[in-house]
Structures are given as C-alpha cells and as structure tokens.
Amino acid sequence: MSGTVRIGGGQGFYGDTPRSVQGLLDDGIDYLCLEALAELTLAILQKDRQKDETRGYTRDLPLYLGAALPAVAAGRTKVITNAGGINPTAAARAAVDTAKALGISGIRIATVLGDDLMPRLDDIAGTTSLVHLDTGAAFSEFPGAPLFAAAYLGARPIADALAQGADIVITGRVADAALFLAPLAHEHRWAWDDWDRLAAGTLVGHLLECSGQSAGGNLSRDWWTVPNPWDLPYPIAEVDTDGTAVITKPKGSGGRVSFDTVRHQLLYEVHDPAAYLSPDVTADFTSATFDDLGDDRVRVTGVRGLAATDTYKALLAHHAGWAGEARIAFSWPEADAKATATAAIFQKRVELAGLQVDEWCVELWGVDALGGPTVPPTDAEPPECVARVAWRCPDAQTAGLVAREMVPLTLSAPPAGFTGMGRGGGRPTELLGIWPTLVEKSLVDPHVSVAIEEV
Amino acid sequence: MTARIRLHEICGYRAGDKGDISNVALFAEDAAVYDVICAEVTADRVKAHFGSMVTGTVIRYEAANVLALNFVMDGALGGGGPRSLRADSLGKTLGGALVRMEIDVPDELSARRAPRPDVRWAEEILDGAE
Numbered sequence: 001m002s003g004t005v006r007i008g009g010g011q012g013f014y015g016d017t018p019r020s021v022q023g024l025l026d027d028g029i030d031y032l033c034l035e036a037l038a039e040l041t042l043a044i045l046q047k048d049r050q051k052d053e054t055r056g057y058t059r060d061l062p063l064y065l066g067a068a069l070p071a072v073a074a075g076r077t078k079v080i081t082n083a084g085g086i087n088p089t090a091a092a093r094a095a096v097d098t099a100k101a102l103g104i105s106g107i108r109i110a111t112v113l114g115d116d117l118m119p120r121l122d123d124i125a126g127t128t129s130l131v132h133l134d135t136g137a138a139f140s141e142f143p144g145a146p147l148f149a150a151a152y153l154g155a156r157p158i159a160d161a162l163a164q165g166a167d168i169v170i171t172g173r174v175a176d177a178a179l180f181l182a183p184l185a186h187e188h189r190w191a192w193d194d195w196d197r198l199a200a201g202t203l204v205g206h207l208l209e210c211s212g213q214s215a216g217g218n219l220s221r222d223w224w225t226v227p228n229p230w231d232l233p234y235p236i237a238e239v240d241t242d243g244t245a246v247i248t249k250p251k252g253s254g255g256r257v258s259f260d261t262v263r264h265q266l267l268y269e270v271h272d273p274a275a276y277l278s279p280d281v282t283a284d285f286t287s288a289t290f291d292d293l294g295d296d297r298v299r300v301t302g303v304r305g306l307a308a309t310d311t312y313k314a315l316l317a318h319h320a321g322w323a324g325e326a327r328i329a330f331s332w333p334e335a336d337a338k339a340t341a342t343a344a345i346f347q348k349r350v351e352l353a354g355l356q357v358d359e360w361c362v363e364l365w366g367v368d369a370l371g372g373p374t375v376p377p378t379d380a381e382p383p384e385c386v387a388r389v390a391w392r393c394p395d396a397q398t399a400g401l402v403a404r405e406m407v408p409l410t411l412s413a414p415p416a417g418f419t420g421m422g423r424g425g426g427r428p429t430e431l432l433g434i435w436p437t438l439v440e441k442s443l444v445d446p447h448v449s450v451a452i453e454e455v
Numbered sequence: 456m457t458a459r460i461r462l463h464e465i466c467g468y469r470a471g472d473k474g475d476i477s478n479v480a481l482f483a484e485d486a487a488v489y490d491v492i493c494a495e496v497t498a499d500r501v502k503a504h505f506g507s508m509v510t511g512t513v514i515r516y517e518a519a520n521v522l523a524l525n526f527v528m529d530g531a532l533g534g535g536g537p538r539s540l541r542a543d544s545l546g547k548t549l550g551g552a553l554v555r556m557e558i559d560v561p562d563e564l565s566a567r568r569a570p571r572p573d574v575r576w577a578e579e580i581l582d583g584a585e
Contacts, residue, residue, distance in 0.1 A: 039473070040537045134474055134529065220467035220482070220550060224572045260467065260482070263521035267480035269471030271527045273518045286518050320538045361533065361540035370543055373506030374552040390540035432537040434474055 009208030027250035034081035056087030110166035114448030154279030158182035177205030199283035199305025200243030228254025339387035399428035458565030468550030477531035
C-alpha cells in the first residue's frame with residue numbers, strides 16, 4: 001500500500017465495550033486491532049479451557065467480529081486480534097462460525113500458533129534459566145505447578161499471515177504493540193532491522209492498545225472538560241511509510257486527542273521510556289516529537305529504535321491461595337474508630353474460631369484506604385467510614401468460613417455497623433501469582449506457525 | 456524565595472501496573488514546572504512519600520520530550536494484581552497519591568492552582584434522570 005495506513009485500536013482488554021468499534025469502522029480504517037489480553041487474562045482462559053476444550057479464547061470475540069465482518073467482507077478492513085488467548089485454534093473456529101452465521105464467505109482467517117510454552121516447558125527449563133525477571137528468584141523456587149506459560153511473540157508471524165492474504169489474524173499471547181506494528185510493517189514493507197521504523201510502529205501500537213485511554217479516558221487534571229465522555233471514541237493512527245504518524249479519532253465523536261491525552265498514554269505501563277523492550281525492537285519513546293495540530297490530531301515524528309534483544313518475555317502463573325473479603329459500614333460519630341475496632345474484633349473472632357489466615361489487609365474507606373501513608377494526618381472526623389477487610393487462606397473452604405465471622409458483628413460489635421459482602425458475592429476467589437521471565441527466541445521461533453482457513 | 460505547594464497544582468498523573476511493579480508518570484504543565492519537578496521530585500522522596508505502601512526500590516526516568524517523569528516502584532501492589540488483597544490491586548489510584556506530595560517551588564510558580572472541576576453537565580444528567 002502506498003501512502004497512509006489507517007489503524008484503529010478497537011479493544012483495550014477482555015470486557016471492553018465493542019460499541020465504540022462501529023465509530024472506527026464508519027470513519028474508515030484499513031486495520032482494526034483488538035487487544036484482549038491483560039497479564040492474567042490467560043489464567044482466566046486456562047480455567048475456561050479446563051472446563052471445556054473448545055474454550056480458552058476471549059468469548060466476546062464474536063461480538064467484535066459481528067461488528068467488523070461486513071467491512072471485512074467488503075474488503076475495506078482487516079482484523080488483527082490476540083483474542084485467541086490460550087486457544088487460538090478454537091477462536092478461529094468461533095470466527096468461522098460467526099462469519100457463516102452472518103452469511104459471509106470468501107474471507108481468510110489466519111491463526112498464529114507457538115506462544116504457548118506449556119507443552120514444552122520441561123525442555124525449555126532444561127535449556128534456559130527462567131529466573132524471575134523482577135526478583136531474580138531461580139526457577140527451582142517456582143511455587144507449585146505452572147497454570148500457564150506463554151511467550152510474548154512479535155509482529156513477524158502476523159505480518160506473515162497478512163502476506164498470505166489473511167483478512168482476520170487471530171493470535172495467542174503477543175506483545176500488545178505488535179498487533180499494530182505488524183500491519184504497518186506489512187503495508188509499508190519495513191525491513192525487520194529498520195529499527196527506527198519498527199520503533200515508530202511500536203510507539204503507535206502502544207498509543208492505541210488501551211482503546212479510550214488515548215482519546216480522553218483516564219485523563220488527569222481537566223478530565224471534566226472532555227467532550228461527550230459517554231461517547232468516548234477509540235483512537236485511530238494514520239501512519240506514513242517513513243513512520244510519521246497522526247493520532248486522531250473518528251470525526252464527530254466525543255472524547256479528545258491532544259498532546260496531553262497522548263502523553264498520558266505514552267508512559268502508561270512503561271518502565272524505561274528510552275528503552276521500551278518489545279520482541280521486535282528496543283524503542284526510544286523519549287526520541288519522539290509530538291505536535292498538537294488541533295482538531296484532535298497529534299503528529300508523532302522522529303522515533304528512534306535500537307536492535308531487539310535475543311529473548312522474548314514470557315509469563316507464567318501459579319496458584320497463590322484463596323481470598324475473601326467483607327465490608328462493614330459506620331456513620332458519624334466515631335465512624336473511623338468503630339471501623340478500626342470492628343476490624344480488630346473480627347480478626348480476633350477468626351483466630352478464636354481456629355481458622356488459619358496467612359495474610360490480612362484492612363482498609364478504612366473514607367479515611368486512607370487508597371492513599372495509605374500518603375494521606376496527611378488530620379484531626380477532622382470523617383462523616384462515615386467503611387472497613388474493608390480482606391484475607392488470604394490456604395484453601396477455599398477456610399476463606400469462606402472466615403467471611404461468616406463478619407455477619408454476627410452487626411449485633412455484637414461497636415454500634416450501628418451494617419455488613420455487606422463484597423468480592424464475588426462473598427464467595428472466596430482464587431489468588432494467582434505471576435512469574436515473568438525471559439526465553440531465548442531460538443527456543444521459541446522454530447515452533448511458531450501460521451495456519452490459514454478460508455470461509 | 457520559594458513556596459510550598461502540592462504537585463497536584465502543577466502536574467498531571469497516570470499509573471500503570473506490571474506484576475508487583477507500579478509506574479506512576481508525572482506530567483508537568485510546562486517547561487518551567489518540568490525543571491522544578493526534575494530538581495524536587497527525586498526517587499528517594501517518592502519512596503519516602505509512599506512509605507509502607509512501596510516495599511521495594513523506586514527508580515526515576517525522565518521523558519523531557521513530553522515534560523514528564525516516570526517513577527517505577529517495585530513492590531507497590533501488595534504482591535501484584537492477581538495476588539494482592541488490596542481493593543485497588545492494580546494501583547490505579549497511585550497517581551493521585553503521588554500528586555499529594557508537597558514540594559518547594561519558586562515564587563513565580565507559587566500561585567499556580569489546578570483547575571477546579573466543573574461537573575454541572577453531570578448534575579444536569581442526573582437531575583434529568585430523576
């Protein structure tokens with residue numbers, strides 16, 4: 001494709017709204033990229049697949065495809081998504097079914113496989129160290145059995161799928177920005193060692209991967225001035241062959257794209273902005289120049305990059321106990337003192353009941369539940385206060401029994417507290433620990449493949 | 456001469472999470488403010504500000520192209536999102552917690568104030584729904 005490629009960021013997580021996708025499609029985009037996987041989404045999907053072998057992908061995929069397929073069938077738009085989760089093959093089957101249900105044919109659906117390390121984990125652990133990336137802990141200290149293990153693949157297999165004529169590309173775990181870099185590299189024929197171009201495409205992907213967050217969502221300071229926030233759009237990037245990009249939004253939508261909204265997203269979930277590590281490039285986000293052109297258009301130029309590392313980031317997860325949570329609310333007078341006393345009485349009752357709790361967390365809502373030590377001390381009494389108490393137990397049954405100890409405190413504790421159970425309707429929830437690590441690309445790449453099915 | 460004001464008066468913020476690490480970006484209103492926060496808001500001060508909420512190290516990165524500082528705080532999420540017992544297990548509110556910090560600014564910046572929220576449009580919607 002010569003000239004400008006228009007890409008829309010149509011999803012920021014599993015559970016985002018597909019409604020804003022229509023605005024992107026109506027505005028005209030060459031690619032719709034749907035980012036569905038937060039760090040722990042694979043754990044949720046793994047549980048789904050354990051119950052049903054045909055699951056393991058994000059189940060809102062048919063909703064997104066239902067919106068996008070008419071444009072795909074008309075040849076206007078292609079779709080790229082990591083909605084495949086832990087089971088991209090099943091997601092592709094769901095995509096085929098969705099197309100058939102809509103009476104759509106003549107499209108190619110590609111599946112990218114090879115991110116799932118679970119079937120080969122023993123071999124990999126025998127070859128490389130898998131130390132915890134943040135703590136440096138040895139893999140021999142991994143707690144229990146891994147629930148999933150997946151490498152963050154890069155843009156190349158997606159670009160390969162597009163080169164093979166795919167209209168829809170479904171992946172498992174890939175680096176979020178790679179979903180967006182892939183069509184840019186494919187269309188503009190960027191070489192895989194053209195580091196500045198790859199960095200520019202990665203930065204664009206990073207700006208688009210969290211849907212509304214570039215277009216006025218989660219904006220600090222003058223957030224209330226964002227136009228029509230109930231119609232917050234998803235962002236669009238117009239990207240030229242040299243890597244120059246304009247970040248914008250659909251015409252006539254609410255929201256805002258400005259220097260301020262774009263810089264808010266630039267550093268979101270970033271560590272060293274001068275060395276943003278992706279599978280495809282090491283991007284220097286501090287080298288970019290952002291020009292606010294007005295009319296909800298921000299131009300990005302001058303992005304520099306360096307060679308990618310020879311490793312992929314991978315993520316493993318493990319079981320980490322069971323949690324429960326209860327809340328009890330008090331009004332003035334002495335609301336915070338009553339809440340504190342009740343939390344303590346609760347802990348004592350649990351102890352007397354002989355229930356094992358490995359960790360407690362007590363928060364006083366209305367006082368310092370969110371700010372903790374950053375909240376300055378005050379003599380002023382809060383008008384009301386909620387004690388939220390959470391606990392971790394070795395098993396689900398104990399976590400559930402602990403919750404029951406809160407209920408009688410309505411009658412048997414400081415005056416006039418009322419309880420309401422939170423978190424999963426009072427049912428215990430499973431906690432998960434994550435284990436980020438690095439795996440040599442040479443151990444992963446030979447297993448990466450692209451499958452194409454025509455509907 | 457200097458005066459003491461809250462970061463909130465002169466900076467924006469956004470927090471993100473990866474595992475048990477929270478990163479909080481601090482956005483200066485303009486270049487003059489950026490120079491001040493570079494001098495005043497050190498990693499050590501941020502570590503002290505968060506106290507027991509952040510158990511690990513704090514590293515500061517600069518992004519002068521967007522007039523921002525980025526604080527990467529290890530051990531900031533009670534063990535990491537899916538493992539944390541905190542209600543705000545992803546640390547979404549830690550940006551607001553950071554801009555509570557007070558710093559010394561030159562007199563010419565001391566009168567700066569954050570814009571005040573005007574949500575009459577929201578009140579009209581809610582009144583209309585009654």
